[in-house]
Amino acid sequence: MLARTxxxxxxxxxxxxxxxxxxxxxxxxxxSDKGAQRFHTxxxxxxxxxARHLGExxxxxxxxxxxNGARLVSHEDPENAGTTMLWIGPHHExxxxxxxxxxxxxxxxxxxxxxxxRDAPEGVVLAPRLGARVRLDGLLAVNSxxxxxxxxxxxxxALPTPGGAGKRVRGGALWKRDERxxxxxxxxxxxxxxxxxxxxxxxxxxxxxxxxAVADSFTCGLS
Amino acid sequence: xxxxxxxxAVFAFLGMVIALFAISALLRIVRELQQxxxxxxxxxxxxxxxxxxxxxxxxxxxxTFVLVVSEQCxxxxxxxxxxxxxxxxxxxxxxxxxxxxxxxAAWVEPAPHVEAVVDADLLGSVAxxxxxxxxxxxxxxxxEWRRVVGSDPDLDRLLGMDLPESSNVx
Numbered sequence: 001m002l003a004r005t006x007x008x009x010x011x012x013x014x015x016x017x018x019x020x021x022x023x024x025x026x027x028x029x030x031x032s033d034k035g036a037q038r039f040h041t042x043x044x045x046x047x048x049x050x051a052r053h054l055g056e057x058x059x060x061x062x063x064x065x066x067x068n069g070a071r072l073v074s075h076e077d078p079e080n081a082g083t084t085m086l087w088i089g090p091h092h093e094x095x096x097x098x099x100x101x102x103x104x105x106x107x108x109x110x111x112x113x114x115x116x117x118r119d120a121p122e123g124v125v126l127a128p129r130l131g132a133r134v135r136l137d138g139l140l141a142v143n144s145x146x147x148x149x150x151x152x153x154x155x156x157x158a159l160p161t162p163g164g165a166g167k168r169v170r171g172g173a174l175w176k177r178d179e180r181x182x183x184x185x186x187x188x189x190x191x192x193x194x195x196x197x198x199x200x201x202x203x204x205x206x207x208x209x210x211x212x213a214v215a216d217s218f219t220c221g222l223s
Numbered sequence: 224x225x226x227x228x229x230x231x232a233v234f235a236f237l238g239m240v241i242a243l244f245a246i247s248a249l250l251r252i253v254r255e256l257q258q259x260x261x262x263x264x265x266x267x268x269x270x271x272x273x274x275x276x277x278x279x280x281x282x283x284x285x286x287t288f289v290l291v292v293s294e295q296c297x298x299x300x301x302x303x304x305x306x307x308x309x310x311x312x313x314x315x316x317x318x319x320x321x322x323x324x325x326x327x328a329a330w331v332e333p334a335p336h337v338e339a340v341v342d343a344d345l346l347g348s349v350a351x352x353x354x355x356x357x358x359x360x361x362x363x364x365x366x367e368w369r370r371v372v373g374s375d376p377d378l379d380r381l382l383g384m385d386l387p388e389s390s391n392v393x
Contacts, residue, residue, distance in 0.1 A: 063373025066296035067353040074373060105353060105371040 004123030005222070006041055006094075007136040011153065013220045018145040018210065022046075023092075024123070025142045030114070032134040037096055037111060041124050044093045047086055051075060065105055070117075072108065076101050087112055089119035094126065148210050152200040155222055159198045162191055171199075171219040178206070190215040196222040273365050278345060279319065280364030286316040287360040288382060290372070291351045294324040298373070302355040303327065305375045307334035314382050316359075321346060357381050 003011045003024045011024065025042040040047075051057040061076040071088040078101065085108040086095040094117065098107065114132035118125045128134050141153040166173030172194030179187045188206035192199040192215070199220050203211040279287045290306055292299035303320050307330065318337045320327065323346050328339035349358060351369060357378065358369040372378045 061374065063377065064298040065353045065355060065371050065373055066293060066299065069295075072353060105373060109353060109371075 002122065003141075004120065004125055005139060005141065006039070006124060006126050007139055008125045008127060010223050011141055011221070012223075013143070013151070013153070014218070015145045015151075016214060016217045018148050018214055021144045021146050023143075027138075027140045027142070028136050029138040030111070030126075030134050031137050032114070032132075036137070039094055039096045039126070041092055041094050044088050044091055047075070047084065047093060047095050048073075061101075063105070067105075067109060067112075070119075072105055074103065074105065074108070076103070087117065089117070089124060091119050091121050092124035094124060145214060147204060148208060148214055149201045149203045151218075152202075153220055153222070154198045154200075156194070156196050156198055159200075161193050161198070166191075166193065169216045171217070174215055176215070192218060192220065194221070274350075275363075275365050276345070276348060276360060277364045278340075279360040281317055281362050284362050286362060286367070287319060288314065288316050289319045289321050289349065289358045289360065290378075291346065291349060291354055291356045291358065292320060292322045292327050292330075293354045294322065294326050296354050299327070299355045300330055301375065302372055302378055303330040305378060307331040307337050309334075309382075311336035321349060 003013075005011050005024075006026050006028055013020075023043050025040065025046070027038065027040050029036045029038055048057065051060065056077065057075075059077065059079060061074075061078070063074045063076070065072050067087075071086075073086045073088060075084040075086070077083070081099070081101055083098045083101060083103045084095055085098055085103065085105075086093050087108075094112075096108070096111070114129055114134045115126040116129055118127065126136065128136070138158070139155055140158075142151065143153075144150040162175040162177075164175075166175045168174075169192070171192050173192070175191045175193075177189050177191065179189075181187055186206040188203040188211065190201045190203075190211075192201065197220050199218070201211070201215055201218065205211070279289060281287055290302060292303050299322075306318060306320065311334075319340055320331045320337055321340045321342070322328065323341065323343040325341055328341050331337040331339050351358065353371045355372045356369055357372050359367040361367050370377075370381055372381065
């Protein structure tokens with residue numbers, strides 16, 4: 001599966017016979033002189049679906065306007081006095097969280113104006129505009145393999161590499177980690193390191209034989 | 224052979240002198256340009272800091288509220304219909320819906336107290352980024368403020384109407 005990351009790179013991942021649950025969601029920071037702002041991307045409408053699933057949506061004050069052909073939506077949550085601001089394009093959405101209520105759309109437009117946003121089926125790309133003095137940082141890609149494990153992809157170097165030599169597998173070097181949760185449940189995760197990515201696979205069920213197979217065959221690259 | 228070397232040296236020296244003249248001439252041009260740029264803002268004042276649209280000036284001393292809408296925008300339609308549904312006389316001012324398409328004018332057709340203006344040139348001079356936006360003009364046509372309108376209660380609030388009890392917009 002080939003996907004475009006918000007900073008314009010290409011992410012390739014192959015989970016073998018297990019299908020991906022969804023398209024990739026990303027988390028990244030936009031850093032400028034004024035500080036850092038966290039942004040998320042996902043499939044268009046995903047944030048609303050999640051909020052509906054969690055039962056939060058009904059208490060939101062929802063506002064919507066149009067901006068350069070895209071929808072701008074704000075979900076204002078009176079419970080925690082915060083607002084989620086969404087840019088919804090034809091394929092994907094970009095959203096960020098702003099503290100406070102009655103946040104004017106102008107604030108969000110001001111943040112988005114630093115980027116040239118291009119939405120395509122492979123992914124939405126936020127290219128910093130010339131002179132905007134903003135850069136993207138701390139990219140994290142999230143997905144899951146249906147019923148087997150969750151996947152977190154970091155660019156190489158973003159996370160420390162575990163000590164010792166890992167097991168040589170198809171996707172690079174592999175380390176396995178078992179942790180026991182407070183309730184006695186076994187949490188099994190695997191860290192896969194190669195030249196371009198550090199990937200964390202977290203098993204849904206520690207004893208699932210499919211997880212061991214996925215950890216040995218999973219390949220992932222960022223270019 | 225010595226003669227050739229000597230004459231070459233002389234020519235090289237002459238060439239250097241000419242190059243120095245050329246560089247000094249260039250430097251003078253740069254300095255003149257610098258001074259011209261520094262002097263320019265004082266000579267020619269910039270455009271008005273306040274946007275002014277004479278079309279929205281009014282003789283009766285009341286302000287004009289202009290709701291800027293676009294056709295491919297579902298929330299624009301909701302806002303325009305909400306504006307048209309307000310009882311006449313509740314708002315202290317003239318109400319205008321500005322757009323570039325006839326279809327938008329139809330949204331406020333049932334309300335005679337809301338004027339529909341279809342004018343792409345005027346829309347360009349009002350120059351809003353996001354739609355629907357509400358712009359308030361003073362009686363002399365000067366712009367007082369502009370806001371993006373995300374919901375019907377926001378529109379009420381911006382027009383200075385009383386808020387219904389059920390709204391959680393403060």
